Amino acid sequence: MEISVPTILIDKDIVLKNIKNMAEKARRHNIVFRPHFKTHQSVEVGEWFRDFGVECITVSSVNMAKCFADAGWKDITISFPVNVLEIDEINTLAKRVKLNLLVNNRDSIKFLQKHIETHTEVWIKVDVGYHRAGLPWDRSDEIIKIAKEIESSKKLKFAGILVHSGNSYKSKNNSEILEVHKEASERIATLKEQLIQEGFDLVKVSIGDTPTASIADDFEGADELRPGNFVFYDLKQLQIGSCTEEDIAIRVACPVVSKNEENLELIIYGGAIHFSKDITLDEKGRYIFGYLIEEKDGKWGSIVKESYVSSLSQEHGIVKTDGEHFEKINVGDVILIIPVHSCLTVNIMKKFRLTTGEEFDALCS
Amino acid sequence: MEISVPTILIDKDIVLKNIKNMAEKARRHNIVFRPHFKTHQSVEVGEWFRDFGVECITVSSVNMAKCFADAGWKDITISFPVNVLEIDEINTLAKRVKLNLLVNNRDSIKFLQKHIETHTEVWIKVDVGYHRAGLPWDRSDEIIKIAKEIESSKKLKFAGILVHSGNSYKSKNNSEILEVHKEASERIATLKEQLIQEGFDLVKVSIGDTPTASIADDFEGADELRPGNFVFYDLKQLQIGSCTEEDIAIRVACPVVSKNEENLELIIYGGAIHFSKDITLDEKGRYIFGYLIEEKDGKWGSIVKESYVSSLSQEHGIVKTDGEHFEKINVGDVILIIPVHSCLTVNIMKKFRLTTGEEFDALCS
Numbered sequence: 001m002e003i004s005v006p007t008i009l010i011d012k013d014i015v016l017k018n019i020k021n022m023a024e025k026a027r028r029h030n031i032v033f034r035p036h037f038k039t040h041q042s043v044e045v046g047e048w049f050r051d052f053g054v055e056c057i058t059v060s061s062v063n064m065a066k067c068f069a070d071a072g073w074k075d076i077t078i079s080f081p082v083n084v085l086e087i088d089e090i091n092t093l094a095k096r097v098k099l100n101l102l103v104n105n106r107d108s109i110k111f112l113q114k115h116i117e118t119h120t121e122v123w124i125k126v127d128v129g130y131h132r133a134g135l136p137w138d139r140s141d142e143i144i145k146i147a148k149e150i151e152s153s154k155k156l157k158f159a160g161i162l163v164h165s166g167n168s169y170k171s172k173n174n175s176e177i178l179e180v181h182k183e184a185s186e187r188i189a190t191l192k193e194q195l196i197q198e199g200f201d202l203v204k205v206s207i208g209d210t211p212t213a214s215i216a217d218d219f220e221g222a223d224e225l226r227p228g229n230f231v232f233y234d235l236k237q238l239q240i241g242s243c244t245e246e247d248i249a250i251r252v253a254c255p256v257v258s259k260n261e262e263n264l265e266l267i268i269y270g271g272a273i274h275f276s277k278d279i280t281l282d283e284k285g286r287y288i289f290g291y292l293i294e295e296k297d298g299k300w301g302s303i304v305k306e307s308y309v310s311s312l313s314q315e316h317g318i319v320k321t322d323g324e325h326f327e328k329i330n331v332g333d334v335i336l337i338i339p340v341h342s343c344l345t346v347n348i349m350k351k352f353r354l355t356t357g358e359e360f361d362a363l364c365s
Numbered sequence: 366m367e368i369s370v371p372t373i374l375i376d377k378d379i380v381l382k383n384i385k386n387m388a389e390k391a392r393r394h395n396i397v398f399r400p401h402f403k404t405h406q407s408v409e410v411g412e413w414f415r416d417f418g419v420e421c422i423t424v425s426s427v428n429m430a431k432c433f434a435d436a437g438w439k440d441i442t443i444s445f446p447v448n449v450l451e452i453d454e455i456n457t458l459a460k461r462v463k464l465n466l467l468v469n470n471r472d473s474i475k476f477l478q479k480h481i482e483t484h485t486e487v488w489i490k491v492d493v494g495y496h497r498a499g500l501p502w503d504r505s506d507e508i509i510k511i512a513k514e515i516e517s518s519k520k521l522k523f524a525g526i527l528v529h530s531g532n533s534y535k536s537k538n539n540s541e542i543l544e545v546h547k548e549a550s551e552r553i554a555t556l557k558e559q560l561i562q563e564g565f566d567l568v569k570v571s572i573g574d575t576p577t578a579s580i581a582d583d584f585e586g587a588d589e590l591r592p593g594n595f596v597f598y599d600l601k602q603l604q605i606g607s608c609t610e611e612d613i614a615i616r617v618a619c620p621v622v623s624k625n626e627e628n629l630e631l632i633i634y635g636g637a638i639h640f641s642k643d644i645t646l647d648e649k650g651r652y653i654f655g656y657l658i659e660e661k662d663g664k665w666g667s668i669v670k671e672s673y674v675s676s677l678s679q680e681h682g683i684v685k686t687d688g689e690h691f692e693k694i695n696v697g698d699v700i701l702i703i704p705v706h707s708c709l710t711v712n713i714m715k716k717f718r719l720t721t722g723e724e725f726d727a728l729c730s
Contacts, residue, residue, distance in 0.1 A: 002450070003450070004448070004450035004451050004454075005426075005427075005428070005448070005450075005451065038679060038680075060679065060680050061370075061634075061680060062370075063370070080622070080634070080680055080681070081622040081623050081632060082622070083369070083370070083620050083622050083634050084620075084622075084696065084697045085367070085368070085369035085370075085620045085697060085699070086369050086370065089369075104623050104632075105623045105624065105696060107623075107624075107695065107696040107697070108622070108623065108696055111696075111697065132632075132676075132678065132681060132683070133622075133623065133632045133681055136627075166678070255448050255449075255450045257445070257446040257447070257448050257449075257473070257498075258446050258469050258470045258472075258473065258498065259470065259472075262501075267446060267469075267497075267498045269426075269445070269448050272641065272643075272709055273709070273712050273713075273730065276637065276641070276642060277641060277642040277643060277709070278637075278642060311497075313497065313531070314403060314425065314708055314709065314712070315403075315425050315426060315445055316445070316497060316498055318497070330472065331449065331470060331472040331473055331476075332449045332450060332472070332476065334450070343679055344637055344638070344642070344679065347638050347679070347713075348638075348712075348713055365638065
């Protein structure tokens, strides 16, 4: 099947290998594998997880939960602070599946106490270093108060501590990722001990960023693992050492619409509305939106670090090339680019094609 | 109608005023108003232009052209270098509507000479300062060669010079926008004169970025005006002086899911998948993704410059507030944010709601 417009390509074999590796790792450590489905947002890719024994999933919105519930998933954690304005949808969904919610403040708990209609487990979102949406791990007084509030409600049950060590994305290499993981694990252990002392004897721990899930091999104290990005990986994960080039299952195929001899630039049909605008600093100090990938006999080859996407506007991309690839590539060719952030690229394109030709929607957003 | 998830709100009265102003400006200067529809991507908003006499439109992809052709538009310029891989769709479309194409290289023209099936006008994309996808204005030798190539084909007709002075977006104020416009106009005039000397007596000139279209009042030498963003405007346009606060027709309504007392931050349901990741530097030297807007009696109020979106991840947004607004706003409230770049925000959300309640799709992408 010919490609004539910007198209996400996914290598299913690589995806299956990535899922298998992560599922086996979770099994080896005797923790629940609850993958985050926000990276692929696809009912079909979701199905691929079932062969690896996956029964519990993570999503980032009520609508995404509904979408995967419709696809037959029965145990779903919405890993985003509960949005009380969606209480009607939450109540409807909680009657159909085991829905697990996340809170980080007492106002939301008070609201749930009044309005939740079904027995529901609630996780407390704890910040162990990322400083985004969790309650700071050392504010154990507040965390204990919230846990007690949860338990005081007949319909709510305190599930445990949920963390997302998103600060791992700022790592430069594996040892920095492991540092983040170690610090997070220690902070979680301290907090968990405090909760146990307060009488909470069944405090589960849910962890989940792709970098630490990929690199760490000590999950002492964790009960479940929620990585999402690992299913496709991307350039950012490669840069920080979460994966190798061979683990990256995603490319964006883009038509070349013109060439600029003077600057050795290719103008591609492929812009911010295809890649999103996530940018990364590469090892040569350049801010880039992706690298060119060589193709050999129709197969994906290696990254060409001298040929990179230097700018993106709405539908234009500029690829700065080395001379060699400038000569090889012509107007009307389709080139492959490795994107910076697969989650946002899939989210913005809303569909992708397997290298074997099938097209899938990614509409569970 | 209640808002419970991130929602783009559009004020139709402001949009109609913006369209009216631009249409009247074009009429006053006796130039064709050919608005770019990539900002709204909506069949319904497209209809609003008809009352102002608009019959010709601009789009950025073959698919967008098809979408608006289906909606009854008969004269459509695809303002993106022709993607030869879509020749079949181009030929089909060119039989239904007056389709105008854009080229910036001889390879594409040679391809069109062989494969185009219907009489089609072709514009040459010329770079007068933006340095993205046009042929440099001072490479008149090459431009003339391409114009001759176009004319040598029985089916193709050379329409003229099309420019996009996207460098106007780097302006800091109106006088810098006018500088960009003046320089562009002079370069266009020089090139046009050279083309006339070569015997091209009917060289039209198409210009079109929103900043110069909004601010300039001298369009000597231009035959048509193609702004797009002006329909909604946004924070970026406000910053450079293309519009006033009252001209901005777009807000993003976002639920507040928690509050962080220590940092006076609000966590909102509203992230990169709602706003896109276009960022801007504000006058206080902060990189921001948008400002909070006050609401008074259910009506849009002023920008609150001390309360701004400081970071966005996939579905989370962090709003750094001043103390006053931190106190006023509660979990479960919906706040209004003015986005940095309306085109990308609409593109990523794919739908919006009028302040009067109707919901429209923005699916012509």
